[in-house]
Each structure stands twice: as structure tokens, then as C-alpha cells.
Amino acid sequence: MLKIIYALLSLPPLCALLALSGRFTNTSLHWLHRLTATGVGVLVCLLLAGFNPARPFNSEYFYLDALNCWVLIIITTLYMAATWTARSYLVREEKSGVLKNEQLQTGRYFALMQMFVWTMFIVLLVKNLGLMWVAIEATTLISALLISFKFTRSALEATWKYIMVCTVGICLALLGTLILYYAQIDALGNDKPLSWLYLYEHAAVLDPSLTKMALLFILIGYGTKVGMAPMHTWLPDAYAEAPSLTSGMLSGALCSCALYVLLRNLVILLPTAGVEMMSGMLLFFAVLTVAVAVPFVVVQRDVKRILAYSSMENIGIMVAGVGVFTAFSLKAVMLHMYSHALIKFVLFYIAGTIIQEYQTRNLMRIHGMIKEVSHTATLWLISMLGILGLPPMGLFFSKFYILTALFKEEHWLAGSLLIILLAGVLIGILYHGMRMLCDQPRRPSLGDLLDRLDTPVLAILLLLTCFVGAGFENIPWINNLLNHAVLIIGR
């Protein structure tokens, strides 16, 4: 098992080095990129095949249990999708004149993307909370270079905001981690510093006043990285200005990763800080996040920013689900994480394609897509309905479960506020999306914007959310994994 993990962690940096070496032609670079991702996918499958959720894998530095297994599946799926669609995206990017000196830039892009995914794998696999912090900060830094990839003025602005806000937030998380370490030394002595498993087994003996202080800093710190409301200012800029493949990875993979680290920390703090305090804070931030996103969705003019704010809405729902802290709601959060990541990647990819074709990001200037580019428009419509949480897409079920859990546990205020706000998001996105699709077309039909390979990849992602979201209870392996993941958080 350890060998597979080492192989998994050595492939992406190797590919990054080769891509930077500049000895490859464009085509071979693309194949290198794809094959590395496929190789990693195979290794993850091997890892999962030898993995038993009831008996977590444990070594000196690495740890694998049901929780990080689930996030690992999400990230690997997106990684494969992003690499297999990269070629057609970059070719179109070159055609629209954004990429210059293509070969050099493609190499740099691939190297950064591989390193970005690599840092996320490290976040997931390490056992130590301190190393988790180091890796999360590394994801911020690598993704900053991906966001500013084109070095245009607005990309620079977005990156500067992203790096400043996120680094300050993450520094506060370090402060929280230090306080947790102090609590550990105080209660347990100098043994196994910040090891997650050790802390998990002895979480009940930590000093409550210290863990409450740590909770405050950790929630604010990692909350910044997740994109919770008062600290969200970087999120719409970064998602909107990054190249679309990167936006998809940021919204789907990085957000899940940050939420995973937050969950790992919360589990340690839960027994001593108390469920009431934690769930109160989480529900407050959750409702605030959705409430901040709604007005911006309704008045939005930028096609990628509207998706970014919809990401915030989904983050809010996930945090609310965590805040309820029942087995039912946590399972729904896991499902929501999965469906949101996949659908959001599809949406960002199609949005990027639309921007390349129409040469504008303004929603008001895109009309009649259903007649001009009927094929792309169909996928756009399906994924848009998916993100709004309409059946049969996976998000419907997870949203429904989370709201049910809120009312079941008698969080009446948070539940009803969320329902009202979600109606606002639905109206906003549906209005803008339908305008894009349905108005009078201004130009002749273009056929299909998406490349031959894109459609199957995107369709597979959408189908996966349907299957997993609706039928997770009938797939024993997934159900078993999710049940164990929930047991870890909910004890």
C-alpha cells in the first residue's frame, strides 16, 4: 500500500519536470499529461481495491481512511477529466489569440497543473495536522500561478487578492494549529506531535478553553480557503479570472480539499469545544455565505462570476450540512461535495468554451445558443439544472437531504432561511441561463463548440453524479465507504 502511495506521489512531479524540460513537441506533451493522469487514476484504483474502510491504512507519515478516500476519488476524477479535455481547450485558446508562444506556455501550464494536483494529493494523504497546513499553503501558492497564468491586468488583480487574503487566512489557521499543539503538549506531553490519529484517540482530554480558542482561528483560517462568507472576497475574482480548466479544479477539487482539512480539524476539537458552539458557528457562517452570494447571482453580468457565486452557495449548503452533525447530514455533505465538484467542473468548462467562441463574458451579449450551438447548449442546460438541484441530477438528492436534516434537528431558522435564499439563486441562474439559451439568434448556426473528446468526458461526469447521487444506497461499496466516513466525523 505504501508503495502505491509513493508511486502515486512521484508521477505528477515527474511529469511536471519533463514538461518543463522543453524537449517535447506539443502533441507529445499533451499525451504525457493525459497518460500521467491516467496512470495516477490506475494507481488510485489499485489503492481503493486494496483498501478496507473498516481498517484504515496507517504508516508513519501517511494515513488513509474512508474520509480521505472519498475526497481522493473526487479529485482524481476531476484530474482525469481536466487532462483529457485540456487539449481541445488549449487549442481553442490559441485560436482565440490568448495563448502566445504556445509550446512554452503549454509546458508551463501542464507543469503547474500537475504540481497543483500533487499538492492536493499530499493534503489528503498526510497524517500530521501540521503537514496538512504546509500542503494547504502550497496549494494556495501553486494555484496562484495558475490563476495569473495569462498575466493580464485583471488576472494579476485577482491573483494578488487571492494570495493576500488566502495567505493571511491560512496564517491564522497556523495560529490555531499552534494553539492545538499547545493544548496537546499541555494534556498529553511531547509524544507524537500533531499526529491526527493520536489526537483523535485522545481528543477528550484536551483543555476546553484552549480548544475553543483553536476552533476560532482554525474555522476562520481554513474557512477563508473554503470560501466562507466574510472571508470570501478572493473567490469570485479568482474563479472568474483563471483559465476555465483551472476554475473547474479550484471550485471542485481545491474547495473539497479545504473542506476536508477543516473537517479533520473539527473532529479533533469536537469533544471538548462542544457540539452546540460548533454547530452554531457553522450554521451562522453557512447562512451568511449563501445570503452574500444571492444578490450577486441575481444582478450578475459575467458568465464565470455567476458560477463562482453559485459555488459559494453550494459551499454554504455543505457547511450547513456539517453544522447539523448527524450521520444523515454528514453523508449528504459527502454526496454534495462529489456532485458539486463534478457538475461545477462541467459548467466552468462549457462557460470557458462559450467565452472563447463569443469573445465576450457578458451574459447580456450571448443570445440564442439553442439555435446557434444546439449541442453545447443542451449540455449547458443540463448541467445548469444540475447545479440548481433539480432531479435527476445528484445535487437534488444531497441538497434535499441536507435541508431535511436541518429541519429534523430543529434548526428551523437556518433551514427556512436557506430555502428562501436557494429560491433566489434558482431564479437568478435560471433567468440568466435561459436568456442565453432562448433569445433570437444573431448569427448562423455554428454546429458544435465542443471537441469530439469533450462531449463524452463531460457526459460521463454528469452521468456519474446522477448515479452516485441517486443510487448511492444501492451501490454497496460506496454506501459502505460513506458510512465509515460519516462514522469518523460523527463518532
Place this chain on the structure above:
Amino acid sequence: MEFLVVTLMFIVFLQTRIMDLKRGIFCLSIQSALIAAACLAVGMSHGGGIHAFLPGMLTIAVKVIFIPYAILKVVRQLSDEKEIASDINVNYSTAAAACFLALSYVVLDSLLPGVQGRDIVASSIFMIMTGLTLIVMRSRAIMQMIGLITMENGIYLLGLIMTEGLPLIIELGIFLDVLIAVVILVILTSRLRLSFKTTDTNVLRKLKG
């Protein structure tokens, strides 16, 4: 140790008054040197070994020498920069720093009464908060970077005193992160200069809503 703390507080306080970029970087370097001295002193008092000296040596190599050098290299290119606005918030940030100094003692005495190394813990809280105000109130990109590193130094000092240093591998990771962060910020700053002809972040206001 007392002497060190007073000097450190004075340097951080001075940092809020400085408008000239080169002097600010020099100040940052001295501040990091003081942190390194504290680090070595704590390492010595806990006996020798590699863990006692490596963090201090790394602090000197990374924060005292490399980071100021890298920022200074960007500043040298900025001579042709067009000045948009001077930092009018200097007085506010000094006043805020003074408040924070008092506040950090009050907070510390109410939260952890009678903690050992009270002055050092208070000064590290002071550094964290002052770093934050520098980031929020100053608009020059370089000044914001200095604020970020001041804040990081404060957290590092707090960790050093309260927990006698993190495990070595985590500390190495943190150093690596700080190093990469500064390199990326330096790249971005020089890109800002190329695109906007200035490194004043007040020009970054296109993205809204």
C-alpha cells in the same frame, strides 16, 4: 531576553512609521534577525542537537538574507515608477499599533494569566496584529509583503515560546512555504509594475460584484 523583546517591539513599531521601501526592507531584516536570535537562544537552553540550531540558522538564511535580498531586487527596478498616492495611513497604523500593544497585554493577562515568557507572547501577538494592519492599511505591494512576513514572524515566535518549536519536518515545510510565497509575490510585483506602471495596489479595483 528582555532586551531582545524591547528591541523587537521597537523595530515593529518603527516599521509602521516607515514609508521608504528600502528602509522598510532593512527594518524587516533586523526584525527577522532578532527572531533568529530568540530561536537560537531557545534552542541552546533546551540542549544541543540539530533541532536546536537548524531552525535558527534557517531563519537567518531565509528571512534575514534571502527574502530581503529578493524584495530589494524588485525595489531597485521600481525607480521609474509613477507615484499614485503616498501612504497617508501611516499615522493611523502607528496609532493602531500602539493600541494593539496595550491590547495584547490585556488579552494575554485575561486568557492565560501567569504564563511564562509573558512579554514574548505579548510581543508576538503585537506583531501578528501589526502585520495585519500593515496589510490592510498600506497600499504599496512591497509594504503588504512586509506586513505578511511580520505576521508570519509573530506566529513563528509564538510557536517558539509556547511550544518550544514545532517538529522539525513541519518547521522545514513552513520555511519552504514562506520562501515560495515570497518568490511568487516578487514575480507578481514585477508583473504589476510591467502592466500597471506602479506597484500601488490601489489601482487594482476593476473586479467588483
